[in-house]
Each structure stands twice: as structure tokens, then as C-alpha cells.
Amino acid sequence: MRIRDYNEIVGEKAINELHKLSEGLKDKRIIMINSTNKGGGVAEILLRLVPMLNRLGIKTEWLVLNGEKDFFNATKSFHNALQGQPHGDIKLQILKYQGFYDTKLRELNQHIIDCLENTCDSDIVVVHDPQPLNLIIHRKEDGSKWIWREHIDTSKPDKILGKYVYGLAANYDKTIVSKKEFIKGNPKKYEVIPPSIDPFTNKNKELSxxxxxxxxxxxxxxxxxxxxxxxxxxxxxxxxxxxxxxxxxxxxxxxxxxxxxxxxxxxxxxxxxxxxxxxxxxxxxxxxxxxxxxxxxxxxxxxxxxxxxxxxxxxxxxxxxxxxxxxxxxxxxxxxxxxxxxxxxxxxxxxxxxxxxxxxxxxxxxxxxxxxxxxxxxxxxxxxxxxxxxxxxxxxxxxxxxxxxNFLITRHAKDYLELFNDLYNCQKVIETISSSTPSGSRQKE
Missing domain, CATH: 3.40.50.2000 (Glycogen Phosphorylase B;)
Structure with a gap:
């Protein structure tokens, strides 16, 4: 889908804003990482957002973390506990999660390790949800920016798990949540960016x-x-x-x-x-x-x-x-x-x-x-x-x-582009965007 095809839905002005915000980022390389390439809202978003960023001239790659049954069982426990569900053996699940990174990560995800440590030369790494959160241990001291994107309801997380997860998240430059009530910790390190749908996918396009x-x-x-x-x-x-x-x-x-x-x-x-x-x-x-x-x-x-x-x-x-x-x-x-x-x-x-x-x-x-x-x-x-x-x-x-x-992919891409520009202090680009901010879009905290 071409960027200009969205004109008919959101208007030419919104598309021009995307191009302006992209100008200062065309020498940057973005890496998106999650734990599945099919099923679920995160995969659906990345399936459309990554190509859109590439079409705007920003080199963007999507990597998928591989895991085993025990690992995904542990992260399912994380999911439930972060959403406030009591879990009797959450300490054991944390040990299983950490054990995967200590013993199995390199065996199952050499492609990601090589990318982060050697080949990708990334400027911005966006890690989605808890599964790949601990990849921060492979961050290079090269000035790259790391963002954790948390997609679930973390308004009342389990205290033990919350301390562990937000301890890891503290090593990131920014954390993105969908709603301000999900913010935990220093508000200055958070961005509120709701997700989106793409009106041109098979799931959302018009049907005769x-x-x-x-x-x-x-x-x-x-x-x-x-x-x-x-x-x-x-x-x-x-x-x-x-x-x-x-x-x-x-x-x-x-x-x-x-x-x-x-x-x-x-x-x-x-x-x-x-x-x-x-x-x-x-x-x-x-x-x-x-x-x-x-x-x-x-x-x-x-x-x-x-x-x-x-x-x-x-x-x-x-x-x-x-x-x-x-x-x-x-x-x-x-x-x-x-x-x-x-x-x-x-x-x-x-x-x-x-x-x-x-x-x-x-x-x-x-x-x-x-x-x-x-x-x-x-x-x-x-x-x-x-x-x-x-x-x-x-x-x-x-x-x-x-x-x-408020909730189409063009607004979503704009929010990401504004954040990326902020991280690299590209304020002149942002100041040229004079349109009002929709109620559903990015909020600085």
C-alpha cells in the first residue's frame, strides 16, 4: 500500500506531516522485536507499521524472538501477574524466564544476538512486551536508543513481578504504554501511544x-x-x-x-x-x-x-x-x-x-x-x-x-516518528508540524 493511498481517508495534510517527520530520520536504522509474527494485536500492528516506516524512507527491520514451551508458560504467567492476577509461584516463573536468557537465548536466537551485537548497527531498538524485555543485556554502548513497548494493562501489577520487570525497564530510554494509568515509575521516561488499525488490511478494508x-x-x-x-x-x-x-x-x-x-x-x-x-x-x-x-x-x-x-x-x-x-x-x-x-x-x-x-x-x-x-x-x-x-x-x-x-495507523506512525525525533533532538522538524494533536494520540508524561 502506498503512503499517498491514505490521503482519501485521513487527508493530505496528515500524510504531509508523516513525510516531514521522516526527513530527519532517514539516516537511522530501527529494529522492532517481539515474540511472534502471527496472531495477536502486536504482530498485526508490526505487520503494517514496519512496512509503512520503510516506505517513508526509514530503514526498519522486524525480528522475532524464539522460545520454548517453559519460556512462554513463564511469560504467560508474567502477562497474568502484570494484569493483577495473584500467582503463587511467580518467583519460580521469574527464575525460568531468567534461566532462558542465561542458557537458551543464544542457541535459539543467534540471529537477534548477531544483529544487536554486531551486524545491524541499529540506532533505535523497540522491544515489545515482556518476552524480549531482557534483551537489554545485549545493548551496545554506541549511543543507540532503546524503547520498551508494553501492550497490556499494568495498572495494578503483582508487586514481586512488577519490581523485577520495571527494574529491567529502567534500563531503557523510554517506555511506551497505551494509557496514562499504566505508567509505573518516573513519568518522564514514559510515552502514551495508543495502538491502531490499518484501514487497508483484509481485516478492515471495505467489502462490497x-x-x-x-x-x-x-x-x-x-x-x-x-x-x-x-x-x-x-x-x-x-x-x-x-x-x-x-x-x-x-x-x-x-x-x-x-x-x-x-x-x-x-x-x-x-x-x-x-x-x-x-x-x-x-x-x-x-x-x-x-x-x-x-x-x-x-x-x-x-x-x-x-x-x-x-x-x-x-x-x-x-x-x-x-x-x-x-x-x-x-x-x-x-x-x-x-x-x-x-x-x-x-x-x-x-x-x-x-x-x-x-x-x-x-x-x-x-x-x-x-x-x-x-x-x-x-x-x-x-x-x-x-x-x-x-x-x-x-x-x-x-x-x-x-x-x-484517533486510531488509524497514520496517527500511530506519526506518534512514533515524533518520539524518534525527540530521542535524537530533531526539534526543528517537530516545530514545523503545526496541526492540533488528536485526542487519541501521543502524550508526553
């Missing part, structure tokens, strides 16, 4: 009526009733059992269907939730519940367009790009008021926000009454949207405009 029908036929998706959907991983933080319970309450009032489409990332080993979801699916209204794995971005696109309401019932969330994806397709979203979701949903205007509830390590609620109230309110909002087509259309229009202004 003919294309939409073809995709729905291919996957046997019925459209004879209103559709509620959630597209997410099957883990306790996405609350798939709660999604089914919401549907069952809605179904008592409105004859509709639920599509629970799940995906997975290569670095996410949590799959035991499947048995519980399948059992719940086989209970009441089972004929109107559709559960399947989704690995086709065009199918995700079609599902979000054909849905009358999209749910994002996360109990913890870094940002939830699935919300922006649905809003971009003019579909209202009912979601839990956690993480970066309130940045995207304006209550009553493009969807509804519902207070969440706390869960134990096994995913069960700490307080069953809190859960029951949450399910009831979520169902109530879904019924409200399904019952009022005029409101649904108005919400859809409003939602798309919020995403266009």
Missing part, C-alpha cells in the same frame, strides 16, 4: 455486498437473525463464558444468534478454556450459538460488518484493537470499562461501557453478585441496541469517525 455474501456463504454464517459476536482469544481475561451468559439473557427477550469466534497467538499457550466454553455452548439455546476458530482476516471483517452488536467483554485489557475494528465497520460495541477500551467507546454514543468484576486464578468470580450484575447490565445494553435500529445506525456512524480521527 457481493464480497460480503460470498464470505458468509463460504463459512456457512447464517444471517436470518440479529447477530451478537465476540472475536478474541479463549482465555479468562476475555471472559468467553460470560459472553455466552450475556447472550442467553438477551436471547430470552430477542430471537438472535451469538457468534463466538476465537483466535490464538503463537506465544500464548493458554488453551484449557476451550473445554469450558464448549460445555457452556452445549447448554441452553445451543442451536443459536456458533463457536469456531477464525484464521481468515476476511472472515473477521465480514463478521464485524454483519454483526448487529459486537461484544468485548474483557476483564483486563491493554487496548482491545477489536473494538476499533468493529467501530470502523460502523458496528456498535458493548464492552467492559477496562484498559484502553474507554478511549475508544464514548458511553451511549458509539456503544456502552459496563463495570467489570474481579476473578480468581481459575477464572471464577471473586464476588458472584458482582458478576451477575455485570452480566445483567451488559445484556440490557445489548437489548437496547438491538431494539432500536435508528440508534444502532447513529452509533455506528459516530464510532467510525472516532476511529478515523
Amino acid at each position: 455486498e457481493k464480497e460480503l455474501k460470498k464470505i458468509l456463504r463460504k463459512y456457512c454464517i447464517p444471517t436470518d437473525k440479529p447477530i451478537i459476536s465476540q472475536i478474541s482469544r479463549l482465555d479468562k481475561w476475555k471472559d468467553p463464558i460470560g459472553v455466552i451468559d450475556v447472550f442467553k439473557e438477551v436471547r430470552k427477550k430477542i430471537n438472535c444468534k451469538l457468534i463466538l469466534a476465537y483466535n490464538s497467538a503463537a506465544d500464548d499457550p493458554e488453551g484449557e478454556m476451550m473445554e469450558r466454553v464448549v460445555k457452556a455452548e452445549q447448554e441452553e439455546y445451543c442451536e443459536d450459538i456458533i463457536l469456531f476458530g477464525v484464521h481468515d482476516d476476511l472472515l473477521v471483517n465480514a463478521l464485524q460488518r454483519v454483526s448487529d452488536v459486537v461484544l468485548q467483554k474483557s476483564l483486563k485489557e491493554g487496548f482491545a484493537l477489536t473494538v476499533s475494528e468493529a467501530l470502523w465497520k460502523k458496528t456498535p460495541v458493548v464492552a467492559t470499562k477496562v484498559g484502553g477500551i474507554p478511549l475508544q467507546i464514548k458511553h451511549g454514543k458509539n456503544g456502552y461501557l459496563v463495570k467489570g468484576y474481579k476473578i480468581k486464578g481459575d477464572g471464577s468470580p471473586v464476588n458472584i453478585e458482582d458478576r451477575n450484575m455485570h452480566i445483567h447490565k451488559t445484556a440490557k445494553y445489548v437489548i437496547d441496541i438491538l431494539s432500536d435500529p435508528v440508534k444502532r445506525k447513529r452509533m455506528g456512524e459516530y464510532g467510525k469517525e472516532i476511529v478515523r480521527k
Whole structure:
């Protein structure tokens, strides 16, 4: 996709800003590192952001950290504990994580070690999430800048793990989070940069009526009733059992269907939730519940367009790009008021926000009454949207405009370019950018 193709969506002025911000960085080399090249929001972002930076004339490379089962199990524990889930053996998981870097890193990731220590001559290294965080030990004393990009909700992390992780992060020049509430430590070392979607990917591009029908036929998706959907991983933080319970309450009032489409990332080993979801699916209204794995971005696109309401019932969330994806397709979203979701949903205007509830390590609620109230309110909002087509259309229009202004890849790239320029004191370039900053974009802390 050419940079100028985005003109039709964000305007020529925004594209000119990208080119201006790129001028002082064309002699720099950027390295992005994460732990998977497929599945999950981080991989999706890098798949589009890295080529965009290259097309702007900034040499940018994407490296993927390889790991073993024990390593990814440990980092899954990190993920849960950083999001506030108590973990009895977190010290052991830290030892496993550190042990991987001590004994297995070079064996499985010689390509990254060679790049960082010898061949890449990088000026800026951006490390995504905890998996590759400890790569900072291979930083050269050559003036390069290192940035840690944390994508999850770290508002209330486990104290032991938080001390370890933020001790490592302190060695970075900057840490990027999606929301200011995720900042831990010295605010001057943080940047708030929400993630984004690309309107030209298969997942988000416009579909003609003919294309939409073809995709729905291919996957046997019925459209004879209103559709509620959630597209997410099957883990306790996405609350798939709660999604089914919401549907069952809605179904008592409105004859509709639920599509629970799940995906997975290569670095996410949590799959035991499947048995519980399948059992719940086989209970009441089972004929109107559709559960399947989704690995086709065009199918995700079609599902979000054909849905009358999209749910994002996360109990913890870094940002939830699935919300922006649905809003971009003019579909209202009912979601839990956690993480970066309130940045995207304006209550009553493009969807509804519902207070969440706390869960134990096994995913069960700490307080069953809190859960029951949450399910009831979520169902109530879904019924409200399904019952009022005029409101649904108005919400859809409003939602798309919020995403266009705040959560597209062009704004995301601009935020990164401004940060890169800041790190190398390219202030003259930044001062030439006179446009106002959208509400969703980079905030200095």
C-alpha cells in the first residue's frame, strides 16, 4: 500500500506531516522485536507499521524472538501477574524466564544476538512486551536508543513481578504504554501511544455486498437473525463464558444468534478454556450459538460488518484493537470499562461501557453478585441496541469517525516518528508540524 493511498481517508495534510517527520530520520536504522509474527494485536500492528516506516524512507527491520514451551508458560504467567492476577509461584516463573536468557537465548536466537551485537548497527531498538524485555543485556554502548513497548494493562501489577520487570525497564530510554494509568515509575521516561488499525488490511478494508455474501456463504454464517459476536482469544481475561451468559439473557427477550469466534497467538499457550466454553455452548439455546476458530482476516471483517452488536467483554485489557475494528465497520460495541477500551467507546454514543468484576486464578468470580450484575447490565445494553435500529445506525456512524480521527495507523506512525525525533533532538522538524494533536494520540508524561 502506498503512503499517498491514505490521503482519501485521513487527508493530505496528515500524510504531509508523516513525510516531514521522516526527513530527519532517514539516516537511522530501527529494529522492532517481539515474540511472534502471527496472531495477536502486536504482530498485526508490526505487520503494517514496519512496512509503512520503510516506505517513508526509514530503514526498519522486524525480528522475532524464539522460545520454548517453559519460556512462554513463564511469560504467560508474567502477562497474568502484570494484569493483577495473584500467582503463587511467580518467583519460580521469574527464575525460568531468567534461566532462558542465561542458557537458551543464544542457541535459539543467534540471529537477534548477531544483529544487536554486531551486524545491524541499529540506532533505535523497540522491544515489545515482556518476552524480549531482557534483551537489554545485549545493548551496545554506541549511543543507540532503546524503547520498551508494553501492550497490556499494568495498572495494578503483582508487586514481586512488577519490581523485577520495571527494574529491567529502567534500563531503557523510554517506555511506551497505551494509557496514562499504566505508567509505573518516573513519568518522564514514559510515552502514551495508543495502538491502531490499518484501514487497508483484509481485516478492515471495505467489502462490497457481493464480497460480503460470498464470505458468509463460504463459512456457512447464517444471517436470518440479529447477530451478537465476540472475536478474541479463549482465555479468562476475555471472559468467553460470560459472553455466552450475556447472550442467553438477551436471547430470552430477542430471537438472535451469538457468534463466538476465537483466535490464538503463537506465544500464548493458554488453551484449557476451550473445554469450558464448549460445555457452556452445549447448554441452553445451543442451536443459536456458533463457536469456531477464525484464521481468515476476511472472515473477521465480514463478521464485524454483519454483526448487529459486537461484544468485548474483557476483564483486563491493554487496548482491545477489536473494538476499533468493529467501530470502523460502523458496528456498535458493548464492552467492559477496562484498559484502553474507554478511549475508544464514548458511553451511549458509539456503544456502552459496563463495570467489570474481579476473578480468581481459575477464572471464577471473586464476588458472584458482582458478576451477575455485570452480566445483567451488559445484556440490557445489548437489548437496547438491538431494539432500536435508528440508534444502532447513529452509533455506528459516530464510532467510525472516532476511529478515523484517533486510531488509524497514520496517527500511530506519526506518534512514533515524533518520539524518534525527540530521542535524537530533531526539534526543528517537530516545530514545523503545526496541526492540533488528536485526542487519541501521543502524550508526553
